[in-house]
Amino acid sequence: MTNYKAYCLDLDGTMYRGKEPIAEAVDFVNGCQAAGAETYFITNNAALTRAAQQKKLAEFGVQTDVDHIMNSAIALARYCKQNYAGARVMMIGEEGLEEALAAEKITITNENPDIVMMGLDRQITYSKLAEACLAIRNGAKFFGTNEDKKFPTERGLVPGNGSFLHLMEAATGTTPIVVGKPAPYMLEFIQQQGDYAKEEMVLIGDNYDTDILAGIRYGIDTAYVATGVTPAEEVLIKEVLPTYVLPSLADWPKK
Ligand SMILES: [Mg+2]
Structure with missing residues (x-):
């Protein structure tokens, strides 16, 4: 199941819809972690603290360290620190x-x-x-x-x-x-944190115009899942396609 070292997953529409977990995604993340891969959660939502986000994921059956949660507020603070x-x-x-x-x-x-x-x-x-x-x-x-x-x-x-x-x-x-998606800063900070090669990372998300474009712009593999905002038929007519187009994370290609 594990082809990558770092799985970067969007949250709303990918891991859950509002207050409802997406079961296929929860199983997928648990499988990645059991296989020894790193999972990161990346969201444009800048309102929640990392601890609050960690708690929400735990309630859905997903365990993560807070330093594997990346949001646009953390990215903006880091961008500011590095450049100003x-x-x-x-x-x-x-x-x-x-x-x-x-x-x-x-x-x-x-x-x-x-x-x-x-x-x-x-x-x-x-x-x-x-x-x-x-x-x-x-x-x-x-x-x-x-x-x-x-x-x-x-x-x-x-x-x-x-x-x-x-x-x-x-x-x-x-x-x-x-700095939020589709800008690639959050992916850049994850790459710095784990010292990954781009080939070792994949971005998984439901929104072509934010998630998938961020991955494409950063030059890593991307997986679109049809569990959120962008309908699959809209994705399939894009000029640049994601690496994978999946109905849900239960359909992740087995080796
Ligand atoms: Mg989303």
Whole structure:
């Protein structure tokens, strides 16, 4: 079953749908781990802390170390640390982003920031948006965790961080740098962490435009699963196909 050293799995639509685990994916991950492969979980969701994400996976029967959970908040904090050491950051976001910045010892400020970071903030107010807008207009760099315009809840689709990034882009005339999928930063950090060759990694996800494109852009193998947002017929007409197109992870090719 194991052909790769590092299996990088998307979460929503791949491991679970909202509050429901996807049984084939849970079995697959347990099989990979039993065979000695490493499993990583990568999500654009920047709101949850790693511990909260670990707990959610455990409730679905998936065990993981917190350092095998990668999200767009962790990637943004690391990107900032590697490229803008010492920068002071104004943050719009939730606990996940706050924790990621603290882990990299990045200074958070509300006055004269060097960088404005925007992640999903379900307590967003006009005054937070206005302060961020003024800071960017004063020359602060503008970074976003992820550009998903909407995301699914039990009641339907609601505004995602990408919708707020567009609002801020309209107000400032500045396009943000975004680190979430389809940008390949999260895969790059996993590669650095495990010192993998690209041939040893595979990206598994349900969304062609974020997951699969991130893998293709990074130059690793990709597996699309038809358990989430992109219908298989849409994937099959793409110019660049995933390495594998699978109904579910129960269909992973056996050696
Ligand atoms: Mg997904």
